[in-house]
Amino acid sequence: MLDSTLQATYDQVLRRNPGEPEFHQAVREVFESLEVIQGKYPEYNDRSILMRMCEPERQIIFRVPWVDDKGEVQVNRGFRVEYNSALGPYKGGLRFHASVNLGIVKFLGFEQIFKNSLPGLPIGGGKGGSDFDPHGRSDGEVMRFCQSFMTELHRHLGEYPDVPAGDIGVGAREIGYLFGQYKRLTNRYEAGVLTGKGLDWGGSLVRKEATGYGAAIFADEMLRARGSSFEGRRVAVSGSGNVALYAIEKTHQLGGVPITASDSSGYVVDEDGIDLDLLKQIKEVERGRIHEYAERRGGSARFVKDGCVWDVPVAIAIPSATQNELNADAARTLVKNGVEAISEGANMPCTPEAVSVFRQADVAFGLGKAANAGGVATSALEMQQNASRDTWSFEHTEERLTQIMKNIHTTCLETAEEAGRPGDYVVGANVAGFRKVADAMIAFGVI
Ligand code: NAP
Numbered sequence: 397m398l399d400s401t402l403q404a405t406y407d408q409v410l411r412r413n414p415g416e417p418e419f420h421q422a423v424r425e426v427f428e429s430l431e432v433i434q435g436k437y438p439e440y441n442d443r444s445i446l447m448r449m450c451e452p453e454r455q456i457i458f459r460v461p462w463v464d465d466k467g468e469v470q471v472n473r474g475f476r477v478e479y480n481s482a483l484g485p486y487k488g489g490l491r492f493h494a495s496v497n498l499g500i501v502k503f504l505g506f507e508q509i510f511k512n513s514l515p516g517l518p519i520g521g522g523k524g525g526s527d528f529d530p531h532g533r534s535d536g537e538v539m540r541f542c543q544s545f546m547t548e549l550h551r552h553l554g555e556y557p558d559v560p561a562g563d564i565g566v567g568a569r570e571i572g573y574l575f576g577q578y579k580r581l582t583n584r585y586e587a588g589v590l591t592g593k594g595l596d597w598g599g600s601l602v603r604k605e606a607t608g609y610g611a612a613i614f615a616d617e618m619l620r621a622r623g624s625s626f627e628g629r630r631v632a633v634s635g636s637g638n639v640a641l642y643a644i645e646k647t648h649q650l651g652g653v654p655i656t657a658s659d660s661s662g663y664v665v666d667e668d669g670i671d672l673d674l675l676k677q678i679k680e681v682e683r684g685r686i687h688e689y690a691e692r693r694g695g696s697a698r699f700v701k702d703g704c705v706w707d708v709p710v711a712i713a714i715p716s717a718t719q720n721e722l723n724a725d726a727a728r729t730l731v732k733n734g735v736e737a738i739s740e741g742a743n744m745p746c747t748p749e750a751v752s753v754f755r756q757a758d759v760a761f762g763l764g765k766a767a768n769a770g771g772v773a774t775s776a777l778e779m780q781q782n783a784s785r786d787t788w789s790f791e792h793t794e795e796r797l798t799q800i801m802k803n804i805h806t807t808c809l810e811t812a813e814e815a816g817r818p819g820d821y822v823v824g825a826n827v828a829g830f831r832k833v834a835d836a837m838i839a840f841g842v843i
Pocket of ligand 1: 658771
């Protein structure tokens with residue numbers, strides 16, 4: 397049970413947003429963290445900051461009609477939830493996946509508010525997407541879908557109001573088609589309207605790598621804070637998309653041995669360490685399936701169809717596929733096998749029950765808002781480069797990213813300490829993220 401003020405607000409959120417379990421879960425986690433500051437800042441309650449923060453500033457839902465390769469008309473649903481602009485333009489990715497609905501977009505948008513506050517860059521929170529499933533679709537179909545999606549969405553976007561990026565199912569190809577249509581409709585070469593762009597047309601070096609790199613750097617910081625390191629340690633990564641590939645790359649660079657990768661069809665274990673060139677070839681270039689890795693790698697690499705990637709004994713885990721992919725049973729198995737640190741590359745990949753297993757076992761637990769904030773932080777660096785019409789080197793941008801991740805780690809630890817919960821990254825990230833947004837909202841009055 398929450399404190400009575402928080403509980404009353406939470407009950408109102410439940411009443412007002414029925415049938416949206418992922419959104420409720422995300423709100424509940426933040427509220428539980430905020431218990432430690434309840435009563436300390438009465439102005440937050442007096443001005444109904446939490447209730448206002450839970451209600452998106454604007455929610456856009458639209459029809460996305462397009463024609464498939466057989467000439468048949470398909471209809472999808474598009475979403476953009478412009479959640480909170482207290483700290484800057486709405487910023488957050490677009491997800492194209494069959495499971496996308498309003499509740500999922502709201503959970504992601506709500507998380508994004510606090511995540512975007514942590515790096516200390518001027519960005520608000522938003523999220524969007526569609527129930528369009530790009531798997532098995534031709535390039536032409538993906539292009540026509542993206543063009544139709546942007547035909548409606550473009551009127552809500554811009555360098556100042558709202559700047560989307562990629563997420564599940566939206567990578568460089570989709571951002572290209574979306575940007576092309578935006579440019580055509582508006583007759584403006586407004587590079588700052590989308591991030592994750594190609595390097596020849598306004599993109600930033602390191603943006604592609606940033607989320608995965610950041611999650612591994614955050615794990616490294618948590619390990620160092622405990623006098624430990626990646627050196628020679630076995631690491632499990634789930635997923636094999638944008639975040640997972642670059643979490644694996646940075647893990648290699650930090651001296652760890654990443655031994656797993658997965659997709660929705662199963663997972664692979666490679667005791668010799670994942671061959672990243674091969675995995676990138678299959679996943680980034682050929683858009684293939686994960687079993688092909690084991691077949692082409694040979695040796696001790698194996699594909700497991702119906703198992704759980706978290707059964708593999710490891711010291712560090714970086715879940716990087718999707719929400720609620722790591723439950724309490726998986727957490728208990730990881731703990732039994734001696735896991736030391738979890739860094740969430742994905743958004744909310746661990747269920748609340750799994751998180752409490754890790755906390756009770758004193759495992760270092762880096763929640764997604766902090767651990768995967770490197771992606772959106774580098775998007776903000778892309779916006780800076782676009783605004784100044786400049787291009788930074790890989791080394792400079794990576795140095796900025798590394799420093800941002802270290803600062804987020806320090807902020808989490810310092811805030812947790814102040815709140816009387818030393819070492820609790822969940823409390824640290826939620827309280828630090830919340831306070832900055834809340835203070836800005838108070839400055840703006842009731843709007
Ligand atoms: P992505 O490139 O589309 O890759 C997603 C990966 O996860 C794929 O391997 C996919 O396998 C797997 N996956 C997706 N849904 C799954 C499910 N229900 N069960 C099992 N596997 C599933 O997406 P991404 O950009 O890497 O995003 C991964 C996670 O990171 C998401 O939670 C996203 O919100 C979060 N995130 C991304 C960024 C970013 O910069 N991209 C930033 C912050 C957080 P299939 O291909 O088989 O579906």
